[in-house]
Amino acid sequence: AQSVTQLGSHVSVSEGALVLLRCNYSSSVPPYLFWYVQYPNQGLQLLLKYTTGATLVKGINGFEAEFKKSETSFHLTKPSAHMSDAAEYFCAVGRFGNEKLTFGTGTRLTIIP
Amino acid sequence: DAGITQSPRHKVTETGTPVTLRCHQTENHRYMYWYRQDPGHGLRLIHYSYGVKDTDKGEVSDGYSVSRSKTEDFLLTLESATSSQTSVYFCAISEAGRHNEQFFGPGTRLTVL
Numbered sequence: 001a002q003s004v005t006q007l008g009s010h011v012s013v014s015e016g017a018l019v020l021l022r023c024n025y026s027s028s029v030p031p032y033l034f035w036y037v038q039y040p041n042q043g044l045q046l047l048l049k050y051t052t053g054a055t056l057v058k059g060i061n062g063f064e065a066e067f068k069k070s071e072t073s074f075h076l077t078k079p080s081a082h083m084s085d086a087a088e089y090f091c092a093v094g095r096f097g098n099e100k101l102t103f104g105t106g107t108r109l110t111i112i113p
Numbered sequence: 114d115a116g117i118t119q120s121p122r123h124k125v126t127e128t129g130t131p132v133t134l135r136c137h138q139t140e141n142h143r144y145m146y147w148y149r150q151d152p153g154h155g156l157r158l159i160h161y162s163y164g165v166k167d168t169d170k171g172e173v174s175d176g177y178s179v180s181r182s183k184t185e186d187f188l189l190t191l192e193s194a195t196s197s198q199t200s201v202y203f204c205a206i207s208e209a210g211r212h213n214e215q216f217f218g219p220g221t222r223l224t225v226l
Contacts (some may be wrong), residue, residue, distance in 0.1 A: 009153070032212050043117075043203055043217035044156075051212040090155060094213030099144050099163065100171075101213055105155035 002027045002093045006104035014112045019063075019078040021107050023091035026072065032094040033074040034101065035065055039087045047089070050074065061085070086111045116140050117218035119204050125224045132191040134221050136204030138184075144207045145187040146215065147171075147179060149200040156203065162187055194225045 007022040025031055032051050036044040048059025055067040061084075065076045074091060091104040116139030126132050136145060144163055148156040148171075158171030160179040168179050176198060178190045191198055204218040 006155075034214070036217075041220075043219045044205075045217070046214065049212065049214060096212075099207055099209070099213055100146075100158060100161065101215055103148075103156040105153060 002102045004104035010108045012110040013081045019081045021076040023074045025093045034092040035076050036090045037087050083111050119218040119221050123222050134189045136187045138206050142206040142208040146205040147189045148203045196225050199225045
């Protein structure tokens with residue numbers, strides 16, 4: 001079975017500050033890991049994904065995440081927050097041979113001007 | 114953007130009435146999914162389909178049924194709606210060999226009074 005834990009249902013950062021959203025996963029096999037973003041009244045949009053290979057993954061809008069197997073983590077970061085980053089962010093885990101994804105409960109990011 | 118539409122986008126109904134939500138894709142993807150999104154729960158899988166007439170239950174399938182008679186359409190039916198089914202419903206699609214990457218529709222906001 002797979003599971004995802006997102007620490008912090010709400011995170012606030014000042015504009016220009018570092019964004020760090022935490023995601024820990026549980027999987028008995030090598031995982032596929034995803035970050036999705038949801039803007040108000042919209043569907044989910046893929047930010048970035050890790051499947052195999054390089055553990056530091058770069059995504060859209062300046063976000064990146066690092067797969068750390070020893071820590072079972074896939075934290076999302078962005079060096080400098082922008083007002084347009086305000087949204088809800090979801091971490092998800094999948095695996096080879098099973099087309100389903102398991103999602104975390106989400107983190108709402110607020111940017112303080 | 115992936116070609117996924119959901120209809121209706123908003124619906125208000127009364128307890129005990131049947132409701133059908135439609136997901137339509139133009140991507141010819143094999144897999145289709147229905148999720149519900151509720152505060153504090155993230156996205157939870159209701160049902161999914163791995164081909165025409167091939168469907169299976171997700172983690173919150175009670176009270177829901179699905180049908181897929183064509184590759185492009187995946188219907189979610191609430192046989193007798195209850196207030197606990199008030200939620201935002203998202204359809205997603207994916208294709209084999211894409212490492213579980215899913216593309217989401219815009220969502221349907223359902224209110225059961």
